[in-house]
Amino acid sequence: MVEVKINDEVKVGGNNPCFIIAEVGQNHQGDIEIAKKLIKAAKDAGANCVKFQKTCLKEKFTKKYLERPYDNPNSWGKTYGEHKRHLEFSESQYRELFKYAHEVGILCTASAMDMVSFDFLVNMKVPFIKIGSGDSNNLLFLKYAASKQVPLIISTGMVDKSAVKTIYDIISAQHKNFCLLHCISAYPVPYEDCNLTVIQDYMNTFDIPIGYSGQEVGTAVALASVALGAKVLEKHITLEKTMKGTDHVCSLTPPEFQQLVRDVRVIENALGTPIKKVVTSEIPCIDKLQKSLVMGCTKNKGEILYPGDVKIKVAEPKGLNALHFEEVIYKTLVYDKKEDEPLNQGDFC
Numbered sequence: 294m295v296e297v298k299i300n301d302e303v304k305v306g307g308n309n310p311c312f313i314i315a316e317v318g319q320n321h322q323g324d325i326e327i328a329k330k331l332i333k334a335a336k337d338a339g340a341n342c343v344k345f346q347k348t349c350l351k352e353k354f355t356k357k358y359l360e361r362p363y364d365n366p367n368s369w370g371k372t373y374g375e376h377k378r379h380l381e382f383s384e385s386q387y388r389e390l391f392k393y394a395h396e397v398g399i400l401c402t403a404s405a406m407d408m409v410s411f412d413f414l415v416n417m418k419v420p421f422i423k424i425g426s427g428d429s430n431n432l433l434f435l436k437y438a439a440s441k442q443v444p445l446i447i448s449t450g451m452v453d454k455s456a457v458k459t460i461y462d463i464i465s466a467q468h469k470n471f472c473l474l475h476c477i478s479a480y481p482v483p484y485e486d487c488n489l490t491v492i493q494d495y496m497n498t499f500d501i502p503i504g505y506s507g508q509e510v511g512t513a514v515a516l517a518s519v520a521l522g523a524k525v526l527e528k529h530i531t532l533e534k535t536m537k538g539t540d541h542v543c544s545l546t547p548p549e550f551q552q553l554v555r556d557v558r559v560i561e562n563a564l565g566t567p568i569k570k571v572v573t574s575e576i577p578c579i580d581k582l583q584k585s586l587v588m589g590c591t592k593n594k595g596e597i598l599y600p601g602d603v604k605i606k607v608a609e610p611k612g613l614n615a616l617h618f619e620e621v622i623y624k625t626l627v628y629d630k631k632e633d634e635p636l637n638q639g640d641f642c
């Protein structure tokens with residue numbers, strides 16, 4: 294199975310555990326202390342990585358768009374530009390955050406929301422660069438990103454399958470060190486729009502690790518994505534869901550994130566093998582409750598066992614496994630047998 298190399302220690306895909314990204318995004322409210330608390334919370338929750346969103350505003354947005362009024366309860370300014378400026382950390386603040394994450398001991402990166410930010414992140418030597426759904430139609434940027442030969446995790450919200458194939462073709466023409474994440478870009482995503490089985494379709498179509506970036510409320514859908522085979526899982530993290538900001542509503546609090554990580558690991562462990570076999574932990578139940586073949590009546594040596602003469606019961610001691618019922622019928626007893634006595638190999642011929 295194809296693996297993506299994040300760094301010397303961390304690989305994604307194949308038989309590696311699901312790589313869990315705690316997406317801070319802009320849930321830091323523009324406050325570096327909150328950002329640090331979220332980095333620490335992500336580490337304590339057991340996430341593999343914590344992620345921000347790096348934007349060069351004049352590269353990502355037109356002047357007119359930045360001047361657009363942004364008058365809603367989640368806004369940090371009168372215009373979209375003011376709002377975004379409030380939420381954007383400077384390069385030196387990013388350096389401080391990356392340093393802090395390093396001290397805390399968690400991988401830290403960001404989504405490059407434009408080419409300028411991409412270059413900054415390459416220079417910062419982040420373990421991989423995320424390209425969010427806002428760029429799933431930005432083929433120019435995707436080509437540029439692919440040419441830089443850094444590991445990429447790419448979300449595929451807001452486009453259809455044919456565009457996703459194009460993204461795959463663009464990146465894989467340069468390298469295979471990338472993952473695609475199924476994503477629906479709504480905040481929050483109604484459950485009926487999650488279309489989680491797209492993950493399986495991606496897995497059947499693409500020879501790279503597939504993951505899920507979930508914007509729905511809660512953890513159930515994210516957990517299901519892992520059961521379906523997601524090798525990367527991204528969920529937003531917040532200190533408090535009632536905080537101001539567009540994404541808090543679809544985010545997980547630190548205890549919820551911790552539970553998510555725990556449950557993902559339980560699911561991975563439980564997925565086990567597709568080979569159905571009797572496992573050691575079942576032996577006590579087999580001993581206690583599995584049924585076996587016993588005599589349904591008292592019969593003597595030389596008599597034939599007719600269907601009604603053999604019963605299937607939980608017995609002590611056990612007889613032959615009840616699966617052998619058909620093999621016993623119409624055989625001749627070689628011993629006298631009492632009702633309820635177990636029937637074993639050698640009792641008939």
Ligand SMILES: CC(=O)N[C@H](C=O)[C@@H](O)[C@H](O)[C@H](O)COP(=O)(O)O
Pocket residue numbers: 318319346367425426427478480538539540
């Ligand atoms: C598509 C995309 O970029 N989505 C991101 C990742 O999920 C979001 O975090 C947005 O940045 C956020 O919802 C924008 O909110 P506002 O417009 O209020 O700053």
Ligand SMILES: C=C(OP(=O)(O)O)C(=O)O
Pocket residue numbers: 346404423424425426427448449450474476478506508527
């Ligand atoms: C928009 C982003 O992600 P997604 O599309 O996965 O929500 C992002 O990472 O910035």
